[in-house]
Amino acid sequence: MENSEILNQIVKKEFNLPAQLISQDAITNAYYNYEKIEEITKWISERVTIRPKIGIICGSGLGEIANLVQNKEEIQYADIPEFPRSTVHGHKGVFVFGHLSNEPVVCMQGRFHPYEGYSTALCTLPVKVFKLLGVKLAIITNAAGGLNPNFSIGDLMVIKDHFSLPILSLQHPLVGHNDERFGPRFVPITNIYDKKLRQILHDCGKELNLDLREGVYGTISGPSYETVTDSLFYLRNGADCVGMSTSHEATVACYCGIKVVAFSIITDKVAIEYDAEDGSDHNEIVKIAKLKAKDAEKLVSNFIQKLNQNLLE
Numbered sequence: 001m002e003n004s005e006i007l008n009q010i011v012k013k014e015f016n017l018p019a020q021l022i023s024q025d026a027i028t029n030a031y032y033n034y035e036k037i038e039e040i041t042k043w044i045s046e047r048v049t050i051r052p053k054i055g056i057i058c059g060s061g062l063g064e065i066a067n068l069v070q071n072k073e074e075i076q077y078a079d080i081p082e083f084p085r086s087t088v089h090g091h092k093g094v095f096v097f098g099h100l101s102n103e104p105v106v107c108m109q110g111r112f113h114p115y116e117g118y119s120t121a122l123c124t125l126p127v128k129v130f131k132l133l134g135v136k137l138a139i140i141t142n143a144a145g146g147l148n149p150n151f152s153i154g155d156l157m158v159i160k161d162h163f164s165l166p167i168l169s170l171q172h173p174l175v176g177h178n179d180e181r182f183g184p185r186f187v188p189i190t191n192i193y194d195k196k197l198r199q200i201l202h203d204c205g206k207e208l209n210l211d212l213r214e215g216v217y218g219t220i221s222g223p224s225y226e227t228v229t230d231s232l233f234y235l236r237n238g239a240d241c242v243g244m245s246t247s248h249e250a251t252v253a254c255y256c257g258i259k260v261v262a263f264s265i266i267t268d269k270v271a272i273e274y275d276a277e278d279g280s281d282h283n284e285i286v287k288i289a290k291l292k293a294k295d296a297e298k299l300v301s302n303f304i305q306k307l308n309q310n311l312l313e
């Protein structure tokens with residue numbers, strides 16, 4: 001049977017309507033249902049010996065965080081049946097399993113973004129795989145443009161909350177029928193970026209002499225960067241930086257009962273005055289993220305060392 005025919009049958013079964021009438025996220029969630037994600041997880045688990053408790057998502061240019069992993073076992077996304085591919089420079093497309101600060105982890109060297117053409121539900125498929133792998137804590141990282149005038153390029157910002165216009169306007173990864181085995185229909189996300197974990201990150205920052213910032217991550221869909229008015233809107237509504245990922249991943253992690261801690265590397269200063277000369281540039285963003293990757297690595301490994309074991313239960 002053709003793939004499109006299979007998809008139509010799945011949508012018909014779930015909604016009793018033609019696929020054309022159903023949103024992309026809902027279709028994705030119908031196709032990648034619990035059983036399908038179990039199959040993907042089984043395929044992965046059969047090829048690695050590590051059973052990770054921590055899932056790390058590496059942002060643009062931050063894949064080197066995975067260099068810290070010992071006893072590495074790698075799986076290319078491209079080899080996993082029915083798994084999306086990474087298409088963005090700075091995102092390799094590899095799962096790296098192993099030990100980091102003696103804890104079993106899985107690192108995603110490369111994430112999926114909605115602007116690549118993937119629905120938000122598809123972008124967050126790996127988070128559901130995390131859940132079925134037994135992951136209890138997600139460490140999410142990204143490269144972001146600084147809005148807060150007090151921020152400098154190269155700063156690390158602990159995320160205390162996010163503000164996502166795409167999610168608020170229904171580019172939402174949990175749209176569609178809900179499977180309670182993943183999480184509840186209506187998920188409270190008031191404390192999505194766990195306060196205790198943020199405090200541990202700050203303690204690590206002090207110990208490592210990293211001057212960590214804290215702030216709100218504003219999300220745009222991309223792939224174009226923000227206009228000056230977009231940026232002013234986000235800034236005036238409480239965002240300290242802007243990026244194109246993380247919020248939907250954190251939302252799904254929280255929904256799945258996975259604790260979340262996240263930080264951004266401020267890779268550029270977003271223009272908040274009209275007629276600014278330069279705009280953001282992805283190659284430059286990846287370059288800055290790579291320059292700061294060592295600090296990110298130290299922060300992540302020190303953070304895992306400091307974690308109280310009961311946070312991973």
Ligand SMILES: O=P(O)(O)O[C@@H]1C[C@H](O)[C@@H](CO)O1
Nearest residue numbers: 059060142143244245282285
């Ligand atoms: O994957 P992240 O969020 O780190 O990547 C940022 C946002 C866009 O994908 C890209 C823009 O340059 O970098």
Ligand code: HPA
Nearest residue numbers: 143144145242243244280
């Ligand atoms: O300025 C930015 N805007 C959006 N996403 C980004 N990721 C890094 N920098 C930026």
